[in-house]
Amino acid sequence: MKLHEHQGKDLLRKAGVPVPVGRVAFSVEEAEAAARAVIEETKNETVVVKAQIHAGGRGKGGGVKVVRGVAEARAAAEKILGMTLVTHQTGPEGKVVRRLLVEQGLDIARELYASVVPDRERRRVVVMLSSEGGMEIEEVARRSPEKILTRAIDPAYGMRPFEARDLAYGLGLGEPATGKLARVLQALYRVFVAEDCALVEVNPLVVLRSGDVLALDAKVNLDDNAAYRHKDREALADPTEEDPAEAAARAAGFSYIRMHGDIGCMVNGAGLAMATMDILKHHGGEPANFLDVGGGASKDQVALAFKVILSDPSVKAIFVNIFGGILKCDVLAEGVIAAVQEAGIRVPLVVRLEGTNVERGRQLLADSGLSIVVGQDMDDGARKAVALARGQGA
Amino acid sequence: MSILVDKNTRVVIQGITGGAGSFHARQMIAYGTQVVAGVTPGKGGSKFDDRVPVFDTVARAVAETGADTSCIFVPPAFCADAIAEAAAAGVRLVVVITEGIPTLDMIAVRRLLDEKGVRMVGPNCPGVLTPGECKVGIAPGYVHRPGRVGVVSRSGTLTYEAVWQLSALGIGQSTCIGIGGDPVGGIDFVDALTLFEADRGTDAVVLIGEIGGAAEERAAAFIREHVRKPVAAFIAGVTAPPGKRMGHAGAIISGSSGKAADKIEALRAAGVAVTANPAEIGVTLRAALAARPAPRRHVEVRRAPAGRPAPKRAAAPGRSAAGKTATRKGPAKKPALSRPKKRSGKRGR
Numbered sequence: 001m002k003l004h005e006h007q008g009k010d011l012l013r014k015a016g017v018p019v020p021v022g023r024v025a026f027s028v029e030e031a032e033a034a035a036r037a038v039i040e041e042t043k044n045e046t047v048v049v050k051a052q053i054h055a056g057g058r059g060k061g062g063g064v065k066v067v068r069g070v071a072e073a074r075a076a077a078e079k080i081l082g083m084t085l086v087t088h089q090t091g092p093e094g095k096v097v098r099r100l101l102v103e104q105g106l107d108i109a110r111e112l113y114a115s116v117v118p119d120r121e122r123r124r125v126v127v128m129l130s131s132e133g134g135m136e137i138e139e140v141a142r143r144s145p146e147k148i149l150t151r152a153i154d155p156a157y158g159m160r161p162f163e164a165r166d167l168a169y170g171l172g173l174g175e176p177a178t179g180k181l182a183r184v185l186q187a188l189y190r191v192f193v194a195e196d197c198a199l200v201e202v203n204p205l206v207v208l209r210s211g212d213v214l215a216l217d218a219k220v221n222l223d224d225n226a227a228y229r230h231k232d233r234e235a236l237a238d239p240t241e242e243d244p245a246e247a248a249a250r251a252a253g254f255s256y257i258r259m260h261g262d263i264g265c266m267v268n269g270a271g272l273a274m275a276t277m278d279i280l281k282h283h284g285g286e287p288a289n290f291l292d293v294g295g296g297a298s299k300d301q302v303a304l305a306f307k308v309i310l311s312d313p314s315v316k317a318i319f320v321n322i323f324g325g326i327l328k329c330d331v332l333a334e335g336v337i338a339a340v341q342e343a344g345i346r347v348p349l350v351v352r353l354e355g356t357n358v359e360r361g362r363q364l365l366a367d368s369g370l371s372i373v374v375g376q377d378m379d380d381g382a383r384k385a386v387a388l389a390r391g392q393g394a
Numbered sequence: 395m396s397i398l399v400d401k402n403t404r405v406v407i408q409g410i411t412g413g414a415g416s417f418h419a420r421q422m423i424a425y426g427t428q429v430v431a432g433v434t435p436g437k438g439g440s441k442f443d444d445r446v447p448v449f450d451t452v453a454r455a456v457a458e459t460g461a462d463t464s465c466i467f468v469p470p471a472f473c474a475d476a477i478a479e480a481a482a483a484g485v486r487l488v489v490v491i492t493e494g495i496p497t498l499d500m501i502a503v504r505r506l507l508d509e510k511g512v513r514m515v516g517p518n519c520p521g522v523l524t525p526g527e528c529k530v531g532i533a534p535g536y537v538h539r540p541g542r543v544g545v546v547s548r549s550g551t552l553t554y555e556a557v558w559q560l561s562a563l564g565i566g567q568s569t570c571i572g573i574g575g576d577p578v579g580g581i582d583f584v585d586a587l588t589l590f591e592a593d594r595g596t597d598a599v600v601l602i603g604e605i606g607g608a609a610e611e612r613a614a615a616f617i618r619e620h621v622r623k624p625v626a627a628f629i630a631g632v633t634a635p636p637g638k639r640m641g642h643a644g645a646i647i648s649g650s651s652g653k654a655a656d657k658i659e660a661l662r663a664a665g666v667a668v669t670a671n672p673a674e675i676g677v678t679l680r681a682a683l684a685a686r687p688a689p690r691r692h693v694e695v696r697r698a699p700a701g702r703p704a705p706k707r708a709a710a711p712g713r714s715a716a717g718k719t720a721t722r723k724g725p726a727k728k729p730a731l732s733r734p735k736k737r738s739g740k741r742g743r
Contacts, residue, residue, distance in 0.1 A: 125498070154505070267551075271549020271552035271575070271604055272672075274604060274605070275628070278631070278671075278672060323555050325520070379671070
């Protein structure tokens with residue numbers, strides 16, 4: 001689960017990481033009031049109006065404005081609220097801006113980068129620090145990897161003060177910034193663990209002329225597997241950031257990701273679901289979605305998955321590819337039949353079944369009287385789906 | 395021969411009285427696995443299906459039944475504790491089927507397993523299966539057949555698909571391992587390849603990867619240096635949407651983009667036969683085997699049977715160079731360990 005910048009900063013502030021004075025706003029009026037309050041509190045006319053969406057690259061996309069005074073802040077809010085922001089992370093369709101963060105302007109001396117992330121290879125949480133803040137950190141990693149300092153943390157002890165100092169002194173900032181930076185790094189690690197995060201990234205982490213260290217941005221992703229022990233998380237969710245079909249799928253216990261093609265896919269297992277999209281592409285087709293109905297899908301879930309696929313108007317054919325292990329082929333077949341009988345189906349349907357109770361599943365489909373094209377195997381099914389989506393007979 | 399599990403493996407099932415645990419316990423028993431104990435706290439003293447003794451703790455189960463491998467179906471909130479319990483009780487292998495364990499839990503428990511020298515498969519995986527001998531996990535047993543090809547995969551159902559393709563071609567398997575798709579887990583590709591390379595019952599390996607992380611790139615580097623048996627691979631997710639991986643930081647740490655194309659390139663450069671078509675995993679392995687039979691200790695001139703597909707290997711030069719070096723050095727230094735003794739006549743068609 002992704003958090004908005006202002007939510008991430010709330011978590012950081014509570015853990016002792018300094019962040020700029022700021023207020024969240026959902027309307028132009030709220031933004032104006034927020035600017036007035038921030039200016040009053042900081043005695044500084046410069047404020048920053050920042051679009052809050054679940055994607056990076058907002059500055060380049062025109063979603064961040066530095067302004068002076070309340071009137072300019074209001075004008076910036078009018079411009080940004082409601083705009084469709086397109087960045088390298090939003091996809092070409094972009095995201096509509098529905099909330100803003102209005103923050104104090106700061107006198108920045110240096111921009112750093114800091115993050116906390118699980119490292120698959122070392123099987124540890126790793127804290128990273130770089131002098132090259134504000135840039136595409138992947139670019140830094142490629143060009144000058146020596147500029148990224150990392151420390152793998154032993155879960156039994158947490159990040160110890162000397163580990164934070166080792167990293168902080170590595171940048172040669174001098175005092176008092178180094179000491180403050182070390183404390184910020186420890187606090188970032190504490191947030192990561194306390195909130196069960198998947199990522200805490202601060203880019204840039206800024207050093208002010210005063211030597212203070214502040215998180216100017218905050219990208220916090222939470223580990224969904226740990227949701228059960230954080231009951232307060234639901235309040236942080238922003239349903240408007242999610243594709244409605246994807247949200248409906250998640251609520252029903254399967255995963256669906258919309259793509260840009262015209263062949264709907266229903267598969268069990270994430271690996272086989274990806275492989276199914278790959279084989280469609282391999283044969284010249286374009287998948288309309290990723291859909292993993294999961295291991296133990298019920299007849300109702302299968303039926304719902306069908307409706308979700310058909311909710312995409314660009315779908316011209318559906319390819320069901322099931323290798324039944326836990327999910328039995330007859331259960332799958334019953335779900336498909338129920339969905340088609342209830343909702344009707346406007347596109348050709350190709351079904352490939354293999355695995356547990358496959359004979360019974362095939363028999364059910366054959367006896368249903370529905371017009372279903374049988375895929376003999378994965379390759380045959382994919383070829384037929386591609387041909388049917390093009391309007392050619394299989 | 396096989397790796398990790400065989401007919402002598404004695405399995406304790408943690409969570410045997412739950413829905414998934416009981417269903418799959420029956421399936422494992424039906425496959426012929428020696429399921430010697432179950433564990434559910436509070437249900438000690440009872441018997442599962444009138445035959446498998448249930449204990450309150452893994453320690454008791456191990457002490458009384460000699461179980462050496464645990465298969466875990468415990469819900470995610472309690473799973474890390476269950477894994478730690480199994481390790482403390484002295485099993486040598488833990489197979490974790492449970493999906494949805496928090497990453498921080500896995501980081502902590504993996505540290506503990508490493509300290510104790512206990513191996514783990516999973517979590518979020520189908521388990522391990524040695525055809526005809528032992529199934530620990532949830533893979534559909536009937537798609538497998540005994541033979542000499544090792545299978546290691548990050549996926550579940552895609553593994554079944556690959557195994558099914560092999561079996562349909564008459565190519566049996568030595569052992570099949572689903573290592574699971576979670577960021578932090580147990581055995582990885584390199585561990586599995588190390589075991590398969592050393593296993594005299596394995597002639598070749600099928601590797602099935604997917605997008606995210608850098609496990610496939612590490613496998614490629616390892617294969618280039620240490621694996622002389624042929625390897626065929628498929629990487630799922632060429633068409634997967636971008637942005638579904640973790641933010642920038644994750645990609646930097648792994649030193650990789652996590653993209654399928656980069657993984658495929660790394661594997662091809664290491665001499666692995668990579669197919670772009672998931673329906674051709676079986677035939678790709680068959681071709682790789684025909685092109686470069688597994689090295690043997692006893693010299694015995696033998697050609698690939700006629701009529702097999704011609705070798706189609708993008709990176710043959712690199713691979714054969716590496717292979718030659720290894721062959722030259724191999725016999726003098728390590729004569730027996732890493733080379734299969736003989737080849738089974740069953741393999742092939």
